[in-house]
Amino acid sequence: MHDPALSLLMYVAFPLWVAAGFADWTCHRRTDIARTSGWKESALHLLMFTEIGVGMLVVALCEITTAVLGIVALVFVVHELTVYADLRYTVPLRPVGPFEQMVHSFLELLPLASLALLAVSAWDQPPDWSLHAKRQPWPAAYLWGAAVTAALINGLPYAQEMVSCLRARSKGNRRG
Template sequence: MIASALENLLLWGIYPLWLLAGAGDYLCHRVTDIEHSSGSHESWYHVLQLLVLLVALAVAMLLEMNAMTFGVMVAMVSAHSVLAHMDVSYTDGRRYISPLEQHIHGFMNVLPLVAVAMFGVLHWDEIGTGFDAPILSLASPLTLPSVLLLASFAVLAGIPILEELMRTRRHRAKPSRRHQAGLATIK
């Protein structure tokens, strides 16, 4: 019963909240004119963050859980956190990061950590087998919900990030009047 509740919380709570935070972050980037401020450099950080979380999610959905696969998930979520720090460090001073966007970033950084911790609790026995289990074996059977979850992640999180990257690459970070006015208010 607790396992079922945790699975439902992951699927119907944590995951949708993370997607909503991502949508909010995307809108903040549009409002603060990312294409004319921090540009494609910042967008590449977003692509990398998406990819490491996609790997973590794919491992969770497609592979048998054991210490090695869980370690890969933890490494990917940790890499996401490091990339998020690098992203904001690069962007600070190049583009206005509002209190709302900072709050959204908090959700986007913490929710994957919470999700992987909950996943670890759900699969404690399998992870506890250590390195005795096959390192990389496909989960069987591959389920439709797993495929749909991966596809929804790629579409709902991936399309906005790729659109932003294409938009920023088109504009090549030429400062706009709106961006210059925003930086003037920060000083």
């Protein structure tokens, strides 16, 4: 693969997203999400993780067409709406300090930067509103490594967060 935009997506944007996701989880843990905003906020985090995961899966497996750009743009908009719902719910219930706000900036802008990189990569393509499997698939080692990395560094901590929130709720340490 010799596309600089896709290389930036794979080897810069994705690792930054994983790191920012983990940093965000540490902020939640530090502010005791299980006893403050609880499982509802945690569910929104899992939803945002899933939203971005769907977009990344489409990008990793499909040729970059107008359809893929549209899907990624839709994922970005849906993710932003979920972020808004998350903040509206959370801010009255637990502190969201400056560091966490900066982490959120990365988590919000990396999908938009990824969309821009994809658009640059497909700039000279004629409009194509269909999905096609990649003619030159990304290396299997990269795909597996990215999936395992996201699962271990983001998925597992957010699952732990949800379990902690549900335990606190069942013990009466959190309302709702």
